[in-house]
Amino acid sequence: MTTATTTIADIYTALEQVMDPEIPVLNVLELGMITGVTLYEGTAHIKMIPTFAACPAVSYIQQNIRATVNKLTGLPVQVTVDKEVHWQSNRLTDTAKEKLQHFGIAAPQVHEGELRAEIMLNTPCPHCHSENTYLRSPFGSTLCRAIHYCKDCGMVFEQFKPVE
């Protein structure tokens, strides 16, 4: 691919290769972390948002975006944090939710703006699909995960938690 003919679509295709370090089956587009892509004077400008304010992987992901897009398009890349948009779990795409389930992590429930505690009850088990489950802790192995227990298959499972 030559730089002169690179399009916005090519940049998006390149972004599909940038995976989340904590959930390696999801790319940054599926996670809803990309808020804008523009091409200006031969440079790819990419705007992104972190999932959590304290997400330790943010600068690592930014570096990954720069390196991957540059490698696949040949363009210089500028990555900035978009402060006008804040990430919420509703930004996850349907594909992302499906991949999460296959990865053994329950997907976040869709919420309508305001998150209520009840939403976390009876989260479907990613292993046996039972809803006979309870929330064991709203905090899991990373900031974006919660821990549940399935009373039917006896498995402890993690969930990518809903965030407003």
Added chain:
Amino acid sequence: MNAALQKAITTLITSMADDALILGHRNSEWTGLGPIMEEDIAFSSMAQDKIGHAWALYRILQEHLGGEDPDQFAFIRAAKDFTCCHLAELPISSYDFSLMRHFLFDHAEAVRYESLQQCSFEPLQQLSKKVKGELKYHTLHADAWVLQLCRGGEESQQRMQAALDRCFPLAAGIFEPGPQDALLADAGIYPGEQTLYDKWLNTIYPLLVNASLNLPDPAAIPPQYGGRYGNHTPHLQALLQEMGEVFRLDPTAGW
């Protein structure tokens, strides 16, 4: 923005950030010591969130209000220049104390960040949306455990009541009024400490009743003030010493 308002906003944000930084560090002291593994993880996660919130607030000071580099500001200041409340700086003590502190503090945070959704200072308003969403999990966690332990038998309930009695005046100290409150309210930054305090009481009261805990009479107990003016318990100095130890070895090192 005029200089007086700029200074008032700086004061407000510094207190919020210092609270989050100091309590974040206290929470992190539970890593490896939690009564069960899930609690170990929960306190560590909340610590990470809080330190992240502090950092984002220090960044606003730096980017919009002429503040210093966040790392320098967090690690090099003297105790008297910190404006965290006493509640945040006390040692973790026993689990009942830490849990009750977490319950009272995070509901105060939730009320504060809710009020900032309408803040006229845009950087703070934008950050508050994110922080508010994350705090949901902190209050959810606190509510669940307070309720669970209050229903866990007589001794457990008594210990939670004792923790509440001890923490309440400290928590009321979160809302220490400052001379800048009226100016900030007039400028649409936030409604001021007294308003937040009243909202906070209205939030925690039904939760405490549900857990069969008696709220100490707010009118009869003087809040533990001082932190917002740089007057601290000796515990802060000790914590800062420990927190800044690595950083002071080489303040110019890149991380």
